[in-house]
Amino acid sequence: MTILIRGGTIVTAEQTYRGDVLCVDGKIAQIGEGLDAPTGAKIIDAGGQYVMPGGIDPHTHMQLPFMGTVASEDFYTGTAAAMAGGTTSIIDFVIPDPQQNIMEAYRTWRGWAEKSAADYGFHVAITWWDESVSKDMETLVREEGVNSFKHFMAYKGAIMADDEILYNSFSRALTLGAMPTVHAENGELVFQLQKKLIEEGITGPEGHPLSRPPAAEGEAANRALRLAEVIGVPLYIVHVSASDALEEIKRARSAGQRVYGEVLAGHLMIDDSVYRHPDWDVAAAHVMSPPFRSPEHQAALWKGLQSGHLHTTATDHCCFCADQKGMGRDNFAQIPNGTAGVEDRLSVLWTHGVGTGRLTPNEFVAVTSANTAKIFNIYPQKGAVSVGADADLIIWDPEASKTISVKTHHQNVDYNIFEGMEVKGLASHTLSRGTLTYKDGDLRAVKGAGQYVKRPAFPASFDALAKQAALNKATPVKRP
Numbered sequence: 001m002t003i004l005i006r007g008g009t010i011v012t013a014e015q016t017y018r019g020d021v022l023c024v025d026g027k028i029a030q031i032g033e034g035l036d037a038p039t040g041a042k043i044i045d046a047g048g049q050y051v052m053p054g055g056i057d058p059h060t061h062m063q064l065p066f067m068g069t070v071a072s073e074d075f076y077t078g079t080a081a082a083m084a085g086g087t088t089s090i091i092d093f094v095i096p097d098p099q100q101n102i103m104e105a106y107r108t109w110r111g112w113a114e115k116s117a118a119d120y121g122f123h124v125a126i127t128w129w130d131e132s133v134s135k136d137m138e139t140l141v142r143e144e145g146v147n148s149f150k151h152f153m154a155y156k157g158a159i160m161a162d163d164e165i166l167y168n169s170f171s172r173a174l175t176l177g178a179m180p181t182v183h184a185e186n187g188e189l190v191f192q193l194q195k196k197l198i199e200e201g202i203t204g205p206e207g208h209p210l211s212r213p214p215a216a217e218g219e220a221a222n223r224a225l226r227l228a229e230v231i232g233v234p235l236y237i238v239h240v241s242a243s244d245a246l247e248e249i250k251r252a253r254s255a256g257q258r259v260y261g262e263v264l265a266g267h268l269m270i271d272d273s274v275y276r277h278p279d280w281d282v283a284a285a286h287v288m289s290p291p292f293r294s295p296e297h298q299a300a301l302w303k304g305l306q307s308g309h310l311h312t313t314a315t316d317h318c319c320f321c322a323d324q325k326g327m328g329r330d331n332f333a334q335i336p337n338g339t340a341g342v343e344d345r346l347s348v349l350w351t352h353g354v355g356t357g358r359l360t361p362n363e364f365v366a367v368t369s370a371n372t373a374k375i376f377n378i379y380p381q382k383g384a385v386s387v388g389a390d391a392d393l394i395i396w397d398p399e400a401s402k403t404i405s406v407k408t409h410h411q412n413v414d415y416n417i418f419e420g421m422e423v424k425g426l427a428s429h430t431l432s433r434g435t436l437t438y439k440d441g442d443l444r445a446v447k448g449a450g451q452y453v454k455r456p457a458f459p460a461s462f463d464a465l466a467k468q469a470a471l472n473k474a475t476p477v478k479r480p
């Protein structure tokens, strides 16, 4: 299939310029002004609009089995909704149960993802440790194109990774050239606070943020960073929600550590007053972890994104409907954690980032696709508008507007955390590997059209770090 996108302004993380983009057989074949349309090519007029890389959401949980239920969005419905908002790739998570064989879990998730409409990859969670896990990490990196491993420092008694697991897995990741990532919350502290709050009679969703204070996030971020520092491995911290964690990232970066921070559109936009909403269902619909924070944290997160201490934006898209949330009606700690957003991230970021002057359009591309592609080593296949790159593109109409609503969204969930938000700046067209999957309200995402994207290990930079770690090794003192 051949498509010529004509007359748009190309915006990448580095440049803004006028040009036409010719897409042939899923790749960008040519970029230039006044390109001729090959015979049979479909022509899309992008006059007055921007042509940008499709969004990459590095943090989603489609059909995740979690907290006694399964997320309502599957790989098809979730990636179709993503396309409607201009996101063309996701990185989801394989989360093995403790003691479950890692490769078995990986194959299960790969099977579920076969119906994906968008391209996808996986971070694999390390939830337990033994020699087989170490071996499977190698297989995943060398044979399956997995270059990142996730560690939940929360969810005690379920998937929580303690310091022993963190140490072993981070060390193994270093030798394999893979990136450790963490959900940073002190799981023991959260567990104890949940118990205490319930004993005190605080059983509603207002207890959720009280049980997960910013300090619990700051402590875990610091612990993961210090472990990574000693081991000599880079670290990616998912969904930074509190200034406490951001300050730890800033400190580590200033000290020369290679650390990356991710922020969610929800954490930038929504504050913790939602948990005190008089309607239990509304309050419960916002239960996710880490929780939404007080406004001063949101202001700090925006500054972190602007200053480059936070690098990527994501959604942690993990949908549970009202009946599922109801599982925690008598105990907030049993409300399935998760909120949606994969469809809305780009328009929310454009409106409140570019529209307010906090971000330039180039910075918008950096934080919605290019940085993720670079950090997870799939650049410029993804996150770029360049010859040879996958033709994952959006045509972005900066004048188009809408009001976000559960009534009109495509996500398979009965609540939208951005309900009623006016956004200005929308994808008018989405192309996935050169195929038009969305056009002005017409969603044409194809079940199963998404491809698994292998992400190679990072040999060069990680070797340097390994050498540095070796240099730092103590030598035994020879005594007579």
Ligand code: DUC
Binding pocket: 061, 066, 183, 287, 288, 289, 290, 316, 318, 337, 338, 339
């Ligand atoms: N947080 C959530 O809110 N849902 C899924 C997992 C997570 O860490």
Ligand code: ZN
Binding pocket: 183, 238, 239, 289, 290
């Ligand atoms: Zn998480």
Ligand code: ZN
Binding pocket: 059, 060, 061, 316
């Ligand atoms: Zn998550």
